[in-house]
Amino acid sequence: MINSVFRFGLIAAVLILFQLLVLNNIQFSGFVNPYVYIMIILLLPSLTPAWALLLISFFTGLVIDLFSGSPGMHASATVMAGFARPYVLRLIAPRDGYESGSDLSMPAYGLRWFFTYATIIIVIHHTTLFFVEVFRFTDFFRTILRILLSSVFTLGFVLLIEYYRKGR
Amino acid sequence: MRNLLNFLLRYNNLIVFLILEGFSLILLTGKNEYHNSRMVKTMTGITRGFDERISNARNYFNLRDINSKLALENALLRNSLKQMAGDGDRMIVEVNDTTNHQVYHYISAKIINNSVNKQKNYFTIDKGTLQGVRVDMAVTSGNSVAGIIVGCSENFSVAISLLNLDFRVSARIKTNGYFGSLSWDGHSYRTAVLNDIPQHISVSVGDTIETTSYSAIFPEGIGIGTVTDVKPSGSDFYFIRVGLFTDFKKLAYVDVIGSLKRTERLGLENKFQ
Numbered sequence: 001m002i003n004s005v006f007r008f009g010l011i012a013a014v015l016i017l018f019q020l021l022v023l024n025n026i027q028f029s030g031f032v033n034p035y036v037y038i039m040i041i042l043l044l045p046s047l048t049p050a051w052a053l054l055l056i057s058f059f060t061g062l063v064i065d066l067f068s069g070s071p072g073m074h075a076s077a078t079v080m081a082g083f084a085r086p087y088v089l090r091l092i093a094p095r096d097g098y099e100s101g102s103d104l105s106m107p108a109y110g111l112r113w114f115f116t117y118a119t120i121i122i123v124i125h126h127t128t129l130f131f132v133e134v135f136r137f138t139d140f141f142r143t144i145l146r147i148l149l150s151s152v153f154t155l156g157f158v159l160l161i162e163y164y165r166k167g168r
Numbered sequence: 169m170r171n172l173l174n175f176l177l178r179y180n181n182l183i184v185f186l187i188l189e190g191f192s193l194i195l196l197t198g199k200n201e202y203h204n205s206r207m208v209k210t211m212t213g214i215t216r217g218f219d220e221r222i223s224n225a226r227n228y229f230n231l232r233d234i235n236s237k238l239a240l241e242n243a244l245l246r247n248s249l250k251q252m253a254g255d256g257d258r259m260i261v262e263v264n265d266t267t268n269h270q271v272y273h274y275i276s277a278k279i280i281n282n283s284v285n286k287q288k289n290y291f292t293i294d295k296g297t298l299q300g301v302r303v304d305m306a307v308t309s310g311n312s313v314a315g316i317i318v319g320c321s322e323n324f325s326v327a328i329s330l331l332n333l334d335f336r337v338s339a340r341i342k343t344n345g346y347f348g349s350l351s352w353d354g355h356s357y358r359t360a361v362l363n364d365i366p367q368h369i370s371v372s373v374g375d376t377i378e379t380t381s382y383s384a385i386f387p388e389g390i391g392i393g394t395v396t397d398v399k400p401s402g403s404d405f406y407f408i409r410v411g412l413f414t415d416f417k418k419l420a421y422v423d424v425i426g427s428l429k430r431t432e433r434l435g436l437e438n439k440f441q
Contacts, residue, residue: 050181058188065195072196072203076189083185132196135206 004045012040012060020067023157031146034153035074037064038125039161041081042118043105046098050086057082070133077129084124092116106162118158119151126151272387275300275424280324284357284416289329291315293422296323304385306425312391312413313337313379314422325424331357331416338383339392339410342376344369350377350392350410357416359396362408369406371398377410384430384437 019037026033040060044053061078065071089098094109106114126147134143176183197207277299281292295301297320307315307327315327315335328335331352339362340347348364362377375395381388397409427433 051184071199072192075192079188
């Protein structure tokens with residue numbers, strides 16, 4: 001238990017540092033902003049109670065916000081993603097359910113399952129984030145394009161990291 | 169109580185979610201300039217709509233009051249009119265103090281040559297130095313800008329038309345007073361372009377553009393045109409297209425305006441440059 005909390009904390013710290021120090025500094029035409037820290041919410045164990053999930057999501061978003069100077073923006077998006085996670089998990093549950101205590105990772109449930117799961121959560125997160133960022137519905141399709149492109153890149157990064165974890 | 173507890177237990181996730189989401193939105197709108205201004209804008213938009221409706225309704229109910237007041241005032245005015253008309257042998261003397269108050273004088277003239285189809289258009293009028301026209305006087309047509317005198321002979325003068333790429337006039341938006349520089353871009357004889365209006369100002373189609381008193385040529389408040397198109401240009405300024413009041417294709421009679429205090433003003437201003 002303590003071991004898994006420690007391990008998870010390490011993953012979270014690495015992801016947040018990666019996001020803040022590397023990805024936030026990439027300026028790629030303004031349309032592509034990958035937000036890989038969302039993996040923290042993806043990887044939380046399936047046993048996590050919903051309220052803890054929401055709190056962890058909120059503080060993750062808040063930390064990102066504090067370091068990128070946009071209080072509330074990422075927090076609202078991560079809380080939305082954290083809120084959606086239990087419903088998404090129920091929706092795409094494998095035939096024999098989730099093994100209690102297992103990680104929600106690619107090695108445990110397979111590429112296809114993980115791909116669906118990550119895609120849904122990432123799109124929910126990015127949709128909230130980018131709409132909260134522009135805060136209006138003019139230029140609707142431009143925002144949609146940003147959401148789609150960034151989601152694709154985030155998903156790519158997430159899958160890469162999962163493959164790396166699997167291989168190790 | 170039991171039901172309430174059950175309710176809270178059942179929806180506790182939703183409640184935590186709403187609290188956290190609400191908190192982040194408060195943070196968002198409270199700490200970020202942009203989101204704050206969007207929020208305030210939306211809110212004032214909504215409340216203004218309500219206010220307008222309420223005040224419209226209130227005005228309607230006040231009509232009876234206003235009507236009776238007007239009737240009373242009418243009666244009063246009629247009475248005083250009668251009294252004044254009866255008092256026939258009162259002498260009215262009008263004093264016009266020209267040395268102190270008149271700043272501009274007007275000379276009316278007729279256009280005898282004009283063009284609108286070149287890039288540098290000029291027009292000729294039938295008054296010259298003998299009639300009091302001088303270089304750098306303003307030319308208006310029906311109280312809207314037409315040009316500036318650039319050359320005079322004894323009986324004729326040539327004016328640079330607004331439809332000239334070299335023509336510049338200081339112009340402002342009537343509603344909020346922000347000023348920029350108006351020039352012609354050489355395309356259509358019905359429109360000109362207003363530059364140097366920064367983008368944080370709200371400009372809407374139909375706003376009146378008029379002259380400022382900064383140029384010492386045109387009097388303040390001479391109309392130029394109305395805004396027909398606003399778009400942000402690459403820099404921080406708007407690109408504003410102005411539909412001109414003056415139709416240069418049928419320009420016939422103009423007024424030449426000279427400032428009586430121009431020399432004094434320029435003399436003073438030049439001392440400090």
